[in-house]
Amino acid sequence: xxxxxxxxxxxxxxxxxxxxxxxxxxxxxxxxxxxxxxxxxxxxxxxxxxxxxxxxxxxxxxxxxxxxxxxxxxxxxxxxxxxxxxxxxxxxxxxxxxxxxxxxxxxxxxxxxxxxxxxxxxxxxxxxxxxxxxxxxxxxxxxxxxxxxxxxxxxxxxxxxxxxxxxxxxxxxxxxxxxxxxxxxxxxxxxxx
Amino acid sequence: xxxxxxxxxxxxxxxxxxxxxxxxxxxxxxxxxxxxxxxxxxxxxxxxxxxxxxxxxxxxxxxxxxxxxxxxxxxxxxxxxxxxxxxxxxxxxxxxxxxxxxxxxxxxxxxxxxxxxxxxxxxxxxxxxxxxxxxxxxxxxxxxxxxxxxxxxxxxxxxxxxxxxxxxxxxxxxxxxxxxxxxxxxxxxxxxxxxxxxxxx
Numbered sequence: 001x002x003x004x005x006x007x008x009x010x011x012x013x014x015x016x017x018x019x020x021x022x023x024x025x026x027x028x029x030x031x032x033x034x035x036x037x038x039x040x041x042x043x044x045x046x047x048x049x050x051x052x053x054x055x056x057x058x059x060x061x062x063x064x065x066x067x068x069x070x071x072x073x074x075x076x077x078x079x080x081x082x083x084x085x086x087x088x089x090x091x092x093x094x095x096x097x098x099x100x101x102x103x104x105x106x107x108x109x110x111x112x113x114x115x116x117x118x119x120x121x122x123x124x125x126x127x128x129x130x131x132x133x134x135x136x137x138x139x140x141x142x143x144x145x146x147x148x149x150x151x152x153x154x155x156x157x158x159x160x161x162x163x164x165x166x167x168x169x170x171x172x173x174x175x176x177x178x179x180x181x182x183x184x185x186x187x188x189x190x191x192x193x
Numbered sequence: 194x195x196x197x198x199x200x201x202x203x204x205x206x207x208x209x210x211x212x213x214x215x216x217x218x219x220x221x222x223x224x225x226x227x228x229x230x231x232x233x234x235x236x237x238x239x240x241x242x243x244x245x246x247x248x249x250x251x252x253x254x255x256x257x258x259x260x261x262x263x264x265x266x267x268x269x270x271x272x273x274x275x276x277x278x279x280x281x282x283x284x285x286x287x288x289x290x291x292x293x294x295x296x297x298x299x300x301x302x303x304x305x306x307x308x309x310x311x312x313x314x315x316x317x318x319x320x321x322x323x324x325x326x327x328x329x330x331x332x333x334x335x336x337x338x339x340x341x342x343x344x345x346x347x348x349x350x351x352x353x354x355x356x357x358x359x360x361x362x363x364x365x366x367x368x369x370x371x372x373x374x375x376x377x378x379x380x381x382x383x384x385x386x387x388x389x390x391x392x393x394x
Contacts, residue, residue, distance in 0.1 A: 003372070003374065005335075006333075006335045006338070006374045007374060007376075009333075009335070010194070010333075010338060010374060010376045011376070013194065013199075014194070014376060014378065018195065018197045018199050018202065018283075019199065019202040019203060019206060020195075020197050020202065020283045020284060022202075022206060023202045023205070023206060023279065023280075023283060024280060024283055026205075026206065026209060027276050027277075027279040027280040028276075028280065030209075030272070030276040030279075031273055031276035031277055031280065034269050034270070034272040034273035034276060035273050037269050038266050038269035038270050038273065041262065041265060041266045041269065042266060045256055045257050045262055045263075045266075046256055047256065059237075059241060062237065063233075063234060063237030063238060063241065064234070064237075065220075065223070065233070066223040066224070066229075066230035066231075066233050066234060067230065067234065069224075071224040071225065072224070073224070074220055074221075074223055074224030075220075075221050075224035075225055076224075077220055077224075078216075078217045078218065078219070078220030078221030078222075078223075078224060079217065079221060080217070081213050081214075081216050081217030081220060082213070082214055082217030082218065082221065083217075084213050084217075085209075085210045085211065085212070085213030085214030085215075085216075085217055086210065086214060087210070088206050088207070088209055088210030088213060089206075089207055089210030089211065089214065090210075091206055091210075092202075092203045092204070092206035092207035092210060093203070093207060100378075103351060103352065103355050103379075105355050105356075105359050106359075107359050107362055107363060107366075107372075107375070108355075108358060108359055108362050108375040108376070108377050109374070109375065109376045109377065110351075110355045110358065110359075110376075110377045110378075110379065111376065111377070111378050111379070112351040112355070112378075112379040113378075113379065113380045113381060115381050116345050116351055116379055116380065116381050117351060119345075119347050119348045119349075119381070120348060120349060120350045120351055122348065123347075123348030123349075123390070124350070133390065169350070169352075172350075172352045173351060173352055
């Protein structure tokens with residue numbers, strides 16, 4: 001049972017983002033701003049020349065901001081800040097799913113990249129219909145696997161066998177999130193395959 | 194597999210996002226509503242007066258004149274320290290040893306990841322569907338876990354690869370004597386792009 005929980009935790013951590021990159025960026029910016037403000041304050045107390053702007057200047061600028069800036073510019077800056085805030089909030093609250101998913105197995109936790117699944121599905125579908133490489137492309141989305149087939153011109157396409165191969169393949173993977181397979185046949189055919 | 198504190202990352206990012214949203218809303222209001230611009234200025238000058246009053250209390254000799262600016266600098270440095278701590282909490286947890294057992298006075302036994310890595314490479318070298326493997330061990334709250342990364346040939350079935358990996362791990366289990374949690378990652382990489390696709394059989 002504990003083994004099971006451990007494996008589930010491993011899968012969860014592998015298929016979801018840790019938000020390390022945004023955290024590193026934000027923490028670095030915060031660190032720089034705090035250090036800069038501290039340095040400016042020390043220089044100001046010692047009556048030394050400021051690095052960029054002394055705390056007194058920063059205060060004056062902040063208080064006089066609405067008076068010294070055109071309203072449109074102020075609004076635009078506010079919108080920019082708001083978008084940045086929404087972005088951070090979205091990263092924090094969002095699901096953070098990565099393009100990979102878990103495959104059922106008893107002893108180990110297995111996580112497969114979506115593009116590996118797509119390549120495998122393309123290859124099986126192609127072999128099932130007897131098509132040439134490049135005539136089948138697959139896209140793996142959140143809950144669907146879409147197979148796009150470009151049939152050979154003048155040769156009838158065995159759509160049922162592709163569908164069976166696709167369903168069999170997806171059933172064999174037993175992915176942790178249910179996916180539905182869809183086959184789409186392109187209008188134009190490939191010539192001379 | 195890394196020991197990043199994910200809950201902390203989400204909470205801190207959410208807090209900073211809310212602060213930025215609030216600041217953005219205040220700036221937009223100051224830009225669009227004429228009354229808010231005046232309120233902004235009055236609040237600003239009021240705060241300035243209060244800070245000046247505060248700074249005249251608790252005086253100390255020397256250039257600083259008061260304890261309050263010194264305390265302010267202390268708070269800024271504390272903020273810098275906390276940011277550095279957040280930065281340092283990202284990642285980590287990789288370990289070169291998979292298992293370790295102390296046998297009292299007789300010494301201790303250490304199983305290195307390199308041993309498993311060599312065994313896995315040896316076992317999979319004949320497998321045409323596996324282009325490259327890498328093995329690493331990571332410390333987690335539940336003990337040390339093994340991570341096996343397999344680079345799949347273009348078009349090879351992940352089910353077959355997962356079954357191969359499972360078989361391999363069972364062999365490692367019987368070899369080590371006690372099972373460790375294993376994560377298998379089946380990916381595509383540089384080798385996938387440069388090697389050809391699987392041949393039709």
